[in-house]
Amino acid sequence: MAVTLADVAARAQVSSATVSRVLSGNYPVSEATRARVLRAVGELDYVLNGPASALAAATSDLVGILVNDIADPFFGIIASAVQSEIGGGQRGGSGEKLAVVCNTGGSPERELTYLTLLQRQRAAAVVLTGGAAEGPEHAAAVTAKLGRLAAAGTRVVLCGRPPAGEEPASAAVTLAFDNRGGAQRLTEHLLALGHRRIGYITGPADRTTTRHRLEGHRAALATAGLLAGAEELTVHGSYDRASGYDAALELVRRRPDLTAIAAANDTIALGVCAALRDRGLRIPQDVSVAGFDDLPFSADAVPALTTVRLPLQAAGARAGRLAMGRETPPPGGVATIRSDLMARASTAPPPEKA
Numbered sequence: 001m002a003v004t005l006a007d008v009a010a011r012a013q014v015s016s017a018t019v020s021r022v023l024s025g026n027y028p029v030s031e032a033t034r035a036r037v038l039r040a041v042g043e044l045d046y047v048l049n050g051p052a053s054a055l056a057a058a059t060s061d062l063v064g065i066l067v068n069d070i071a072d073p074f075f076g077i078i079a080s081a082v083q084s085e086i087g088g089g090q091r092g093g094s095g096e097k098l099a100v101v102c103n104t105g106g107s108p109e110r111e112l113t114y115l116t117l118l119q120r121q122r123a124a125a126v127v128l129t130g131g132a133a134e135g136p137e138h139a140a141a142v143t144a145k146l147g148r149l150a151a152a153g154t155r156v157v158l159c160g161r162p163p164a165g166e167e168p169a170s171a172a173v174t175l176a177f178d179n180r181g182g183a184q185r186l187t188e189h190l191l192a193l194g195h196r197r198i199g200y201i202t203g204p205a206d207r208t209t210t211r212h213r214l215e216g217h218r219a220a221l222a223t224a225g226l227l228a229g230a231e232e233l234t235v236h237g238s239y240d241r242a243s244g245y246d247a248a249l250e251l252v253r254r255r256p257d258l259t260a261i262a263a264a265n266d267t268i269a270l271g272v273c274a275a276l277r278d279r280g281l282r283i284p285q286d287v288s289v290a291g292f293d294d295l296p297f298s299a300d301a302v303p304a305l306t307t308v309r310l311p312l313q314a315a316g317a318r319a320g321r322l323a324m325g326r327e328t329p330p331p332g333g334v335a336t337i338r339s340d341l342m343a344r345a346s347t348a349p350p351p352e353k354a
Helices: 005-012 016-024 031-044 050-054 073-086 108-120 136-151 179-193 208-223 241-254 266-278 312-324
Strands: 062-067 098-103 125-129 155-159 173-177 198-202 234-236 260-263 288-290 307-309 334-337 340-342
Touching (some): 005 016, 005 031, 016 031, 062 108, 073 098, 108 125, 108 136, 125 312, 179 260, 179 288, 179 307, 179 340, 198 208, 198 241, 241 260, 260 266
Parallel strands (some): 062 125, 125 155, 155 173, 198 234, 260 288
Antiparallel strands (some): 307 340
């Protein structure tokens, strides 16, 4: 039996008129109400009318690119590379698609809302970038959404993100970054230089990228017999410069004798460098600093930043080709993209007194 407008209204606990307003988009509706209605639409797999149902297996010329923060160069580089492969006036011909960048702000609810909207628009492809929100409930909801998109003919690609639900999902092709391995190699580099008191600044605790990079860092410490005390030398924050600045000051307060700080991304590392300078500490003579991602500014920082290089441009371009069906998916639908250590001037052996 077909799902009706009244069914959606009952599930969302609003009137049928409110559902109509949300779906038409022509009337002001509160964000909370809109999200509730769209969630009900997705859960019930509601389509607007008979003709729309008949077109459910067709696709439009739209490709959705979901990012956590388009202002972050990490996501901007990937989104730009995806768009360069799907059209945007660069290739010409009827195969071009319209890229729509959806900025989730790291909100799991917004991510699900955008997936619902893209399903309603019969998107030709959806590319989800960056780490995923942790938690079995959200993972299950995303996996279900991706399954519905794929069943309707939409290609789904995860770029720089683990497989949905931590298991390969048949609905999506996954290009996962080697975050654990990269973080482990970075900390091994600091250990090889002679550092034994290494601070670590990571991102929000509920993101897969945060967990994987922290696991890699601690794996290196464990191998060196230095895991005890790692919690005191770890600070969680956001993936931004201000967070790096504040976290670095906190680490120096906790352990004035630390000789190195590893940051979970390059933007955090910039904040670390600023905080250390404001404290009168030299980089790397007093404290070595390292980042992750190898964003464009890293090599031009003073001193040049030791970091882990992720091939963001190449990964985004590959995701775009997969989204357009111009590249064969990897075996099993999952490929792990290696990260490489870039040792530069911001890291050096610790001072002799250390």
